[in-house]
Amino acid sequence: MKKLAIKSWSQDDRPREKLLLKGKNTLSDAELIAILISSGNREESAVDLSKRILQSVGNNLNNLSKLSIEELMHFKGIGEAKATTIVTALEFGKRKQFEKKQQISKITSSFDVAKIMQPIIGDLEHEEFWVLYLNNSNKILANHQISKGGLTATLVDVRIIFKKALELFAVGLILCHNHPSGKLIPSNSDIELTKKIKKATFTLDLKLLDHLIITEKAYFSFADEGVL
Template identity: 35%
Template structure:
């Protein structure tokens, strides 16, 4: 028997009646038949004495009001607060949620047209709206207005994120890109730009001009909407 990462022995899912074993249910009925708690329990693998993997999964889901989007936005260290979840399992959970998020973000052969601030907001909202920390992304746009590529340029705290203007420009060089759009979130929900936001916008604009690259916009995503430097006449 393996040992749990924290004190106590693991309580294997195999100890449950076969009808309640999530692995067996998945093999028999497919993943669509499983509850969120069962799917999460499979990722966890095992629990501790007195708490099965399903028990732990149900507690995690209760704490986020069964909202998977809230859960997916948590830093991996959040999960280590639960008994039976050490760093390795916490990182595994974080990786699973990131894969799910990236699946939604895959740009197909018909790349989206991003010709307005509202279109960019709708495209980026699923990625950023539920995070509890700031992230800044660069959207690289073709001359036809379609998304060419997307890059994460920085990840920060609840109140700030750092981004080097040189990194913004670097990812546009040597590709079929004519413009760039910066997008970042405010976990506080406010869309009001900070002094740091203003400063970054000016620096990126200056750097883009040096390389004949159009800086289309810098968009801030909040709880219920967005702020566009372009629409507000600040770019």
């Protein structure tokens, strides 16, 4: 079946024209992606190709954001440039979501921390270790990536954690790392590292307020569970 090129569509149905005439909120996810990739392949229009890509991930943008450039290039009509454009656009969306979460003015619970950190590390396929640095009013001074590791572990240099705390004149620390496996149970190394950091905070007159293990849909709080 010969594809119907977008140029032959009614002007109201062309994604770019629709965006200009009716506004961004009128476009479907597939139409937005079609604008990004500009063209399809010999059998599909840009919109049809975009629909097929979305269907492959259950029409879920979060799942789409997990596809690598190489995985996107498996779709006929998606080369490196188009795949890079899709990944870049989704990363911008993720960062916008993160900035919105950062507007939390004061940390009052582990839930506040999870809201900030899940968009950053919740869906990663490797482990990362982050620290939130707080002032005396529990307001965030900075959040900093300490280390980046593999599928099951990441090495943490405790000296880096405290160097940053002293530079910021922080009063409180909240540790965060993700478990790509989705398991929320802290490992023995998680527990030992937490104890090591907590012991060091006494010497520097700092407070270790919590340690969260983050997954895509849930979290484990050492403080909430009484194991800090």
